[in-house]
Amino acid sequence: MALIQKPPVVGYDEVAVMRLPRLIKRLDEVGLAATLEYEATHADRPIVKRMLTLRMMQLAAETEHSHSAPIDGGRPPMGTDHKIKNTGEDLKGKAKEAYGDATDDESTRAEGKADQAKSDLKQAGENVKDAFK
Numbered sequence: 001m002a003l004i005q006k007p008p009v010v011g012y013d014e015v016a017v018m019r020l021p022r023l024i025k026r027l028d029e030v031g032l033a034a035t036l037e038y039e040a041t042h043a044d045r046p047i048v049k050r051m052l053t054l055r056m057m058q059l060a061a062e063t064e065h066s067h068s069a070p071i072d073g074g075r076p077p078m079g080t081d082h083k084i085k086n087t088g089e090d091l092k093g094k095a096k097e098a099y100g101d102a103t104d105d106e107s108t109r110a111e112g113k114a115d116q117a118k119s120d121l122k123q124a125g126e127n128v129k130d131a132f133k
Helices: 017-025 029-041 046-066 079-103 106-131
Strands: none
Touching: 017 046, 017 079, 029 046, 046 079, 079 106
16 A cells, blocks of 8 residues: 555645545545545544545445435435534534633533534434444
């Protein structure tokens, strides 16, 4: 495997993690794979690698779904979208908590922890739904 020296997306290294889901949603399979490889060999952020992997799974499911008989109007499965959104909410909570720690603001810190707990609860619900698929 060749080491990717430049990010596949212009300005990727400067994009805030909380804004990555929007950027990731625009990439195709090749762009996602290249971005995942770049991420793994540079910043190596587990949460970003998870978002990229989930989006790759979503695209694969959409492709598989488009080749089979349409179910519920032919819409793509929603579980992966929810997982990506939950990951974004978790990141937002972690950022708030870190900001609260840095500024010694207890209410912001608590708000961040609450956002993370909410995201964890939603993720647990997604995991339960996945178990019954």
